[in-house]
Amino acid sequence: MAKVLVVTSGKGGVGKTTSTAALGAALAQMGEKVVVIDFDVGLRNLDLVMGAERRVVFDLINVVQGVAKLSQALIRDKRLDNLWLLPASQTRDKDALTDEGVGRIIADLRTNFDWILCDSPAGIERGATLAMRYADEAVIVTNPEVSSVRDSDRIIGMLDSKTVKAERGERVEKHVLITRYDSTRAARGEMLAIDDILEILATPLLGIIPESQDVLRASNVGSPVTLNNAASAPARAYMDAVRRLMGETVNMVVPVERKGLMNRLLRRRAA
């Protein structure tokens, strides 16, 4: 059965788009049929991070308004033939999105894909509420930093009240994905610790993505980090996160770049 997963955060710049691309590609690398949808109407970027910016002809708004068919707007990834992108419009504004239009598209995609990943825009307005509206599961991307944790808390409140599932009295399954994590700084007490963040947000952990040059390098060349350098620390962390999404139990370690004594000692173990 298809799963609709929203990648959200409230705060901007924490890594939603990077994470959507990486998780989407990682799921596809594991053989799942995946579509990633960019909900950031007017400020699309998922196409750029996935390296498909020159192949966009039709977009989400065109499909909502009936100008194009869904099949015309979907872009197939050049590296993975079971990975697709539905880009956002760059010229329209977010008001062109309608609840029923989005509902129709999601229902359509459910019949064709295993995973539908919705890349939410920052903020708590229309684009963000519609990105989460039909979600079965949510990945809340959070940086170990006070403003990000506060916004994540707000978004968790919205997931529990404004989604179709919540309105039916069901629950959206929520996971926290911590990105830009620096274990050395956390150990020194300069950065919020994982346990503190999880305790405050009262939401289970999906993964810990270490701060890494590889993430920037991957977006520079328009390739999800799990494809661009599968052996890199962030790629391994995203792969582990995806295995957990698929129901596997994977030990929670922060993948590190170097294999020094200090790093091994600083590795974190969790259930």
Add this chain to the structure above:
Amino acid sequence: MINLLRLIGGRNASAPVARERLQILLAHERGLRGQPELLGLLRAEILAVVSRHVVLDPEKVVVRMDRGKHVSTLEVDIEVPNGFERSLAAAS
């Protein structure tokens, strides 16, 4: 190991402060969540009850809630037009 590092870098350990500030702030914000709906509901129902007996301008009904540390207050301010005894008489 982690504790040792915390000891060395004790000066820089701002994370506990961050955690405490967040816990206090979020406890407050979670309390506020859903409150606007509650106030709207209270306002609508109070308006409906009072309107049964007195002619009111709906704009002049203000419901406000203040959360204190130990006690919270619910303030209902209804402005009634001057000739309201007459409208009362007419209603009965």
